Amino acid sequence: xxxxxxxxxxGQQHDLIVDARTTLLDALRDHLGNMSPKKGCDHGQCxxxxxxxxxxxxxxxxxxxxxxxxxxxxxxxxxxxxxxxxDLHQAFLEQDAFQCGYCTPGQICSAAGMLxxxxxxxxxxxxxxxxxxxxxxLTEDEIRERMSGNLCRCxxxxxxxxxxxxxxxAQPGTGEAGR
Amino acid sequence: MALVLTHxxxxxxxxxxxxxxxxLQDEGIGFxxxxxxxxxxxxxxxxxxxxxxxxxxxxxxxxxAHFRHDHPQVREAEGGADDxxxxxxxxALAAAEIVVDQRYSTPLEHNxxxxxxxxxxxxxxxxxxxxxxxxxxxxxxxxxxxxxxIEPEQLRIISPHVGGGFGSKGVPHADMMLTALAxxxxxxxxxKYAVSRQHMFAITGYRPATSQHFRxxxxxxxxxxxxxxxxxxxxxxxxxxxxxxxxxSRQMYAGEHRRIxxxxxxxxxxxxxxxxxxxxxxxxxxxxxxxDELAEACGLDPIELRARNEPVLDPDTGLPFxxxxxxxxxxxxxxxxxxxxxxxxxxxxxxxxxxxGTGVASATYPASRQPGSQARIRLTAxxxxxxxxxxxxxxxxxxxxxxxAADALEVDPEQxxxxxxxxxxxxxxxxxxxxxxASWGTAVMAAAQTFRREHGRAPSDGAESTGEAEENPAxxxxxxxxxxxxxxxxxxxxxxxxxxxxxxxxxxxAGRIINPRTARSQFLGGxxxxxxxxxxxxxxxxxxxGHVVNHDLAEYHVPVNADIRSLEVHWLDxxxxxxxxxxxxxxxxxxxxxxxxxxxxxxxxxxxxxxRDLPLFGSDFLPR
Ligand code: FES
Ligand code: FES
Numbered sequence: 196x197x198x199x200x201x202x203x204x205x206g207q208q209h210d211l212i213v214d215a216r217t218t219l220l221d222a223l224r225d226h227l228g229n230m231s232p233k234k235g236c237d238h239g240q241c242x243x244x245x246x247x248x249x250x251x252x253x254x255x256x257x258x259x260x261x262x263x264x265x266x267x268x269x270x271x272x273x274x275x276x277x278x279x280x281x282d283l284h285q286a287f288l289e290q291d292a293f294q295c296g297y298c299t300p301g302q303i304c305s306a307a308g309m310l311x312x313x314x315x316x317x318x319x320x321x322x323x324x325x326x327x328x329x330x331x332x333l334t335e336d337e338i339r340e341r342m343s344g345n346l347c348r349c350x351x352x353x354x355x356x357x358x359x360x361x362x363x364x365a366q367p368g369t370g371e372a373g374r
Numbered sequence: 375m376a377l378v379l380t381h382x383x384x385x386x387x388x389x390x391x392x393x394x395x396x397x398l399q400d401e402g403i404g405f406x407x408x409x410x411x412x413x414x415x416x417x418x419x420x421x422x423x424x425x426x427x428x429x430x431x432x433x434x435x436x437x438x439a440h441f442r443h444d445h446p447q448v449r450e451a452e453g454g455a456d457d458x459x460x461x462x463x464x465x466a467l468a469a470a471e472i473v474v475d476q477r478y479s480t481p482l483e484h485n486x487x488x489x490x491x492x493x494x495x496x497x498x499x500x501x502x503x504x505x506x507x508x509x510x511x512x513x514x515x516x517x518x519x520x521x522x523x524i525e526p527e528q529l530r531i532i533s534p535h536v537g538g539g540f541g542s543k544g545v546p547h548a549d550m551m552l553t554a555l556a557x558x559x560x561x562x563x564x565x566k567y568a569v570s571r572q573h574m575f576a577i578t579g580y581r582p583a584t585s586q587h588f589r590x591x592x593x594x595x596x597x598x599x600x601x602x603x604x605x606x607x608x609x610x611x612x613x614x615x616x617x618x619x620x621x622x623s624r625q626m627y628a629g630e631h632r633r634i635x636x637x638x639x640x641x642x643x644x645x646x647x648x649x650x651x652x653x654x655x656x657x658x659x660x661x662x663x664x665x666d667e668l669a670e671a672c673g674l675d676p677i678e679l680r681a682r683n684e685p686v687l688d689p690d691t692g693l694p695f696x697x698x699x700x701x702x703x704x705x706x707x708x709x710x711x712x713x714x715x716x717x718x719x720x721x722x723x724x725x726x727x728x729x730x731g732t733g734v735a736s737a738t739y740p741a742s743r744q745p746g747s748q749a750r751i752r753l754t755a756x757x758x759x760x761x762x763x764x765x766x767x768x769x770x771x772x773x774x775x776x777x778x779a780a781d782a783l784e785v786d787p788e789q790x791x792x793x794x795x796x797x798x799x800x801x802x803x804x805x806x807x808x809x810x811x812a813s814w815g816t817a818v819m820a821a822a823q824t825f826r827r828e829h830g831r832a833p834s835d836g837a838e839s840t841g842e843a844e845e846n847p848a849x850x851x852x853x854x855x856x857x858x859x860x861x862x863x864x865x866x867x868x869x870x871x872x873x874x875x876x877x878x879x880x881x882x883x884a885g886r887i888i889n890p891r892t893a894r895s896q897f898l899g900g901x902x903x904x905x906x907x908x909x910x911x912x913x914x915x916x917x918x919x920g921h922v923v924n925h926d927l928a929e930y931h932v933p934v935n936a937d938i939r940s941l942e943v944h945w946l947d948x949x950x951x952x953x954x955x956x957x958x959x960x961x962x963x964x965x966x967x968x969x970x971x972x973x974x975x976x977x978x979x980x981x982x983x984x985x986r987d988l989p990l991f992g993s994d995f996l997p998r
Binding site for chain 1: 417418419486487488489490535536537538540568570571767768769770891892894895896898899900901902903926927928932933934935936938939941
């Protein structure tokens with residue numbers, strides 16, 4: 196008993212028949228063999244499965260694949276087409292922003308989405324009220340706050356913040372470091 | 375749906391001694407969350423739905439799931455550590471001018487690696503292959519094969535990458551056995567089972583609760599004359615595991631009259647197991663907090679108190695210490711942290727509604743090397759293939775062993791092809807007890823030496839040698855431990871009690887640091903988990919049913935990015951020739967040891983409130 200759905204994953208067109216209960220995460224991993232997003236909880240509590248859906252960072256374990264007909268999905272792997280590392284990937288490597296790496300694809304997608312949000316001027320709870328609008332300045336506190344949906348049990352947070360700062364500095368204000 | 379497996383039709387195990395692994399053998403239920411059956415299906419959705427449809431009827435028997443240190447069934451652990459009893463502690467306590475008598479507790483803590491435990495199994499005839507995530511393929515094989523009634527050679531375990539373990543993948547748990555049994559029911563077919571995050575709280579081990587009662591007698595100059603620690607940890611009737619909180623107290627500080635005892639209380643709850651620095655991490659919570667209280671009682675700086683109780687010989691074994699540089703860590707750490715500017719009075723610093731304080735605690739972890747690891751080196755098409763069944767849990771084994779092999783063979787790292795995580799490779803000991811790299815690295819170095827001796831500097835293709843890590847004879851003659859010091863600054867919000875760790879600094883003495891980059895990350899990771907231990911982590915056991923109520927990552931809190939601010943890591947530049955040819959002691963665990971106590975001590979300094987039960991909650995600091 197399947198349902199047809201059309202998805203664009205990391206730039207590739209896919210037509211799938213999925214169970215109505217199949218999440219985007221399971222569709223990616225079990226149906227398409229895209230092992231980039233990880234399953235840490237299956238309940239939207241850890242961020243390991245974070246992908247970009249039509250440019251927004253979302254937990255793919257909380258999305259039903261059937262509801263996403265026509266969506267464009269980018270995984271961390273898709274952010275590095277043909278192994279060409281993005282500024283973010285490069286910064287994560289240079290700052291040793293991971294240990295086991297299990298949370299990393301989610302961290303990268305989350306960071307890519309977050310840089311875009313900050314560039315678009317979307318405030319977080321730590322953004323000063325007096326902020327005049329325009330791109331939010333990415334202080335360490337802003338990065339920590341905005342990256343707190345992605346758990347890292349290995350405890351690489353200090354280095355993750357450094358990596359996101361490095362990537363943001365590479366293309367200031369554009370939110371394009373993930374590309 | 376394909377199949378429902380229960381105790382009625384599962385494979386009869388050859389050995390049911392291990393209550394945790396002997397699943398689906400009879401009708402008994404040891405604890406809530408135990409495996410009672412399995413549903414096999416073609417898709418995970420169907421399997422999960424099928425499992426929901428299964429009805430289980432139970433008879434309720436009396437059970438006990440409430441941990442208390444004064445429970446009548448508290449008893450000695452089977453095969454546990456011996457009691458320490460020297461001198462006359464009661465007389466020494468009675469004579470002591472200063473006595474600190476306090477009880478501390480640590481709760482259930484759950485490893486929660488980000489990668490849940492997952493196994494894929496397939497039986498081909500009488501041979502079983504497991505693709506899984508484990509901290510030791512060979513030890514797992516050694517544990518599972520006899521229970522399944524097969525020879526070790528009939529079981530292959532493959533685990534080249536591990537998404538974090540922190541001890542929870544150190545010994546095989548029931549999920550691996552369940553997958554093997556399920557696959558047995560469909561020979562030749564591949565069965566995959568991923569433990570859900572919720573179920574990990576019952577199946578994959580956790581750090582049991584501890585109660586630590588200290589009574590310390592000292593002279594007015596801070597010299598400890600009497601030292602009593604009575605520790606009790608929670609355990610399971612299904613399988614016994616003591617959390618030996620007494621371990622660090624045996625060797626940390628001097629004291630003539632000593633009594634140190636470890637007991638446990640078996641309950642009808644899930645089976646506890648290793649979690650990062652079992653024994654040390656929990657034991658240093660109590661010890662380093664009671665030392666802080668003793669310093670306060672004596673009017674001494676906490677670092678000075680530790681200096682005055684620095685033992686000459688190991689109080690536990692009577693052996694000389696090997697490179698005990700605790701005081702160097704405390705003093706150099708203090709210098710870097712700016713400890714000297716501290717006003718020792720509690721509740722002395724207030725800024726914008728926040729009370730600010732600083733605290734210190736020692737760190738320690740035993741240094742040892744496990745004998746028995748073997749490595750094989752083979753020259754293939756100009757590349758040195760180095761094979762050993764070691765594990766990389768994010769600890770950097772792939773990098774560090776490549777580096778060790780390259781150094782030992784005196785070639786570029788690019789010329790090394792490392793192979794790990796497979797029982798078809800030479801035997802390796804477990805990645806546990808911070809022994810991994812020292813043990814495997816010693817085997818790789820031995821293999822490299824043999825290789826050069828047998829094949830010279832211009833070996834021909836196919837040349838091959840093996841080497842083995844022997845026992846370290848120095849461990850018989852020296853008390854070998856790593857040491858460290860944690861410094862923390864915390865802020866506690868006066869009206870809400872909210873507590874933040876503003877900055878932490880760790881200073882470690884761990885022998886030679888093989889890869890500074892991955893080592894720093896290891897220390898940082900340990901300290902980060904220490905923040906969790908201090909402020910967040912607590913499995914809430916329901917005494918009625920014996921399960922952990924907050925069994926997911928929304929309710930069981932671990933540190934998130936915003937909880938971690940400035941963390942600094944330093945180490946003493948040293949080598950430890952006694953530890954072995956690598957000159958290195960382990961570093962995977964010491965980063966967490968003492969970290970929580972430093973934070974708790976800082977919270978006391980900030981507020982004047984002493985909280986002796988972890989984790990610290992905001993409500994602890996509000997006026998009563
Ligand atoms: S797997 Fe989706 S948030 Fe954890
Ligand atoms: S790197 Fe292991 S969980 Fe983040």
